[in-house]
């Protein structure tokens with residue numbers, strides 16, 4: 001296993017909640033014949049509780065510490081597509097760490113499309129679960145503006161509208 005920055009055998013998918021990291025990560029892994037790892041799921045398995053319950057019991061600051069440890073302590077197969085938590089690239093040196101250990105792909109989508117996807121899928125997303133309609137769009141818009149400088153440090157930026165595994169493959173292997 002090599003950790004050089006030009007090694008693309010590990011692909012980290014980043015972006016806001018609902019952009020399709022888990023959905024596209026599974027499809028890309030299947031297309032490339034790579035393993036698929038979802039760090040939100042790894043964290044839940046290690047914590048022995050859902051992320052929503054973790055937030056409720058320990059708060060966001062403790063969650064951010066734990067997700068950074070999970071990112072850095074997970075043993076990745078040589079060839080892996082890794083879906084990350086929506087906020088992960090924006091804390092500590094997580095983005096630098098991912099860029100040093102693979103290629104980072106930002107799946108970029110606008111707030112309105114994200115809100116449309118998330119409106120009925122918020123129960124397991126504690127940051128959004130009590131927001132609805134225009135309030136949800138405005139909240140996501142504000143958070144995206146804060147997070148964009150972190151996300152846009154990715155090696156590759158992919159338009160999340162009508163995204164396919166084939167398109168991601170092309171962007172990674174031009």
Ligand SMILES: Nc1ncnc2c1ncn2[C@@H]1O[C@H](COP(=O)(O)OP(=O)(O)OP(=O)(O)O)[C@@H](O)[C@H]1O
Nearest residue numbers: 016017018019020021022023024085086117162163
């Ligand atoms: N390319 C796509 N086109 C249309 N809908 C999509 C696409 N990718 C994902 N979705 C839908 O958007 C929703 C969110 O997708 P997904 O769970 O993959 O996002 P995520 O980025 O992993 O979110 P989170 O950060 O909360 O884990 C799901 O309902 C999924 O079916």
Ligand SMILES: O=C(O)C1=C[C@@H](O)[C@@H](O)[C@H](O)C1
Nearest residue numbers: 017040051085086087125126
């Ligand atoms: O955008 C975020 O801050 C989050 C996204 C999810 O993937 C989870 O990691 C958690 O719900 C926090």
Ligand SMILES: [Mg+2]
Nearest residue numbers: 021022040083
């Ligand atoms: Mg996900």
